[in-house]
Amino acid sequence: MKIYDFTQAPNPRRVRVFLAEKGIQVPYQQVNIATAENRKPEFLKINPMGGLPVLELDDGTHIAESVAICRYFEGQKPDPPLMGVDARDRAIVEMWNRRMEFEIHSMTASAFRNTSEFFKGRIPQVPEYGEICKNAAIKRLEWLDQELANREFIAGSRYSIADITALIGIDFGRVSGIKITPEQKNLQRWHNAVSSRPSAKA
Secondary structure, eight states: OEEEEOTTSHHHHHHHHHHHHHTOOOOEEEOOTTTTGGGSHHHHTTOTTOOSOEEEOTTSOEEESHHHHHHHHHHHOOSSOSSOSSHHHHHHHHHHHHHHIIIIIHHHHHHHHHHOGGGBTTBOOOHHHHHHHHHHHHHHHHHHHHHTTSOSBTTBSSOOHHHHHHHHHHHHHGGGTOOOOTTOHHHHHHHHHHHTSGGGGO
């Protein structure tokens, strides 16, 4: 078993943080996105979409998409639970994880993809759309600050994958100028707490 990884990309970090919370150690093999190693024929045989991370199981099965990889390991090691403990809790965690995915993580990623020099010439870029995504992410941080006024973590009283997705999205947003503002005290309190966890350094 191993995971194809790239330490500078947000989605691989999401899996590393998840596994660190679980106390699971898996060998990592670096695939350099900066040099388009993930677009070469050898890697496209592993993941035709070219994305990272990818989990390779001992039987040769390849599982791409970071949340799918996390779900695999949640099934292998349910404790500590990061994706819910019963039907109701799992649904709530899923709801909040998808909100963090669509409203923050995807917005910060789209802002970067459409405005950064890193992707110039690699993919079609629409800078105007990137600015729309940036502004949407900034507004969503305002909304999330209000949501966190009455609870410790994104999905309730317990740390979950929703916190991981939000952390990765917010941290990645900084390269595009998307930041927590001084008046967003609830969001800053939450960010300080989750960033201080050892897993955040994975």
